[in-house]
Amino acid sequence: MGITIQEASRRSGLSAHTLRYYERIGLIHEVERDPSGHRAYTESDLAWLDFLTRLRSTGMPIADMCRYAELRRRGPGTTAERRRILEAHRERVRTRIARLTEDLGILDYKIDFYATTEAR
Incomplete structure (x- = not known):
């Protein structure tokens, strides 16, 4: 089974x-x-x-996941709405990745600054 x-x-x-x-x-x-x-x-x-x-x-709220799961259970007639949920989530993920990439750049800058300062 x-x-x-x-x-x-x-x-x-x-x-x-x-x-x-x-x-x-x-x-x-x-x-x-x-x-x-x-x-x-x-x-x-x-x-x-x-x-x-x-x-x-990727940070999808449980409520959105439940909505998606309910639509999935309803079958093929809900694919457009499921796609919209995933597209909206994808956009939030992309925004988060962009912010994290920016934050990583700042961390790299500070690490390089300290490495250069310590080398003197």
Whole structure:
């Protein structure tokens, strides 16, 4: 059938607590259960968890992720709205990257300044 929550946790890098939380708030559908009632994750579940992890690591708010997940569950008729959500998020990520690049330049400048000062 599927893999256990412990194995899904190991493979996804998310804690079992986070996996249960994601299920509870609707980020992931209700996970299949094995005959003894334990969660049984599929490869498809793991691929979705990977995508969710990338959304989180790029700063997408949980509320936006839940909205996206709900639209995904509704099916192909929601692709345009899902695309708009991802495009808006992409723009926020690009803005953040630009700011971080600027900040990195300042750090590099200061490090070079101190290295030059110390060399005297």
